[in-house]
Amino acid sequence: MRVLVAGANGQLGRALQATAPEGVTVIAPPEANFDITDPVAITRAIADARPDMLVNAAAYTAVDRAEADSDTAQRINATAVHHLTTAAHTAGIGFTHVSTDFVFDGTAHSxxxxTAAPSPVSVYGRTKADGEAAAQAAHPQALIVRTAWVYAAAGNNFVHTMLRLMRERDEIRVVADQIGTPTHADGLARALWALLAADATGIHHWTDAGVTSWYDFAVAIHEEALALGLLTRAVPIVPIRTADYPTPARRPPYGVLDKTATWAITGPARHWRAELRDCLATIKQATP
Structure with a gap:
């Protein structure tokens, strides 16, 4: 199986390359050689790579910036998905697209x-929902995988932000009334490979197991990092309300996804805290 990855330099793109199963060849061109907003460039990349599957791991994920930069968010999260999906369908190959819990408004309690209808409350969420619709319209056999709170040992993410702030500040304040599930990029990548091996299509949900808040996630990062020696001192972590930390974009207060059908294919995910521990251990190994 030959798999062409868009967004190869991102967290998930790197994880897909690192976890590729035996017998899978990953073609991961840099962004400069694979402009997903250019239909001609996409067609050329497919012709050069001759893949069986195109995986879109690229996205505009700057949630707050998207509120003032909606055109760019729309171009990357929706229009580019249309171009990618159309090109994949025309070439007769599969297409996999990664989406987000932000397509929902977060008012659910389970x-x-x-099958839930998208109801985004931010530009980022709306553009990602538009991308899903574009993929479904252009490629009837597309695989769409929604995930949430993705982080990795490298890149800009909540884990690295918390580690930096815990080293720099004497106190950390973290929102405690937004609920979801952290997702280690490596686990998500392995799940995607399992879904592809099963020829899955349609919409699927995947995150690590368990449920938490951003505050409790930060507390876990703090505890695990102290145990590993990534932090040398304890720092108080104070829970706050979303109202106490206003941002340009609204966040879904509840973003837990039902993974039952996906886990029937892939097997159940590991708990988010176990995945966090593995990720921090990798960071520790890379720390001079």
Missing amino acids: PYPT
Whole structure:
């Protein structure tokens, strides 16, 4: 199997390359050689790579910046998905697209099923929902995988931000009334490979197991990092309300996804805290 990855330099793109199963060849061109907003460049990349599957791991994920930069967010999260999906369908190859819990408004009180209607409350969420619709319209056999709170050992993410702030500040304040599930990029990548091996299509949900708040996630990062020696001192972590930390974009207060159908294919995910521990251990190994 030959798989062409868009967004190869991102967290998930790197994880897909690192976890590729035996027998899978990953073609991961840099962004400069694979402009997903250019239909001609996409067609050329497919012709050069001759893949069986195109995986879109690229996205505009700057949630707050998207509120003032909606055109760019729309171009990357929706229009580019249309170009990618159309090119994949024309070439007769599969297409996999990664989406987000932000397509929902967060007013639910139980995990969102894959059949729930999107109801985004931010530009980022709206553009990602538009991308899903574009993929479904252009490629009837597209695989769409929604995930949430993705982080990795490298890149800009919540884990690295917390580690930096815990080293720099004497106190950390973190929102405690937004609920979801952290997702280690490596686990998500392995799940995608399992779904592809099963020829899965349609909408699926995947995150690590368990439920938490951003505050409790920060507390876990603090505890695990102290145990590993990534932090040399304890720092108080104070829970605050979303109202106490206003941002340009609204966040879904509840973003837990129902993974039941996906886990029936891939097997159940590990708990988010176990995945966090593995990620921090990798960071520790890379620390001079």
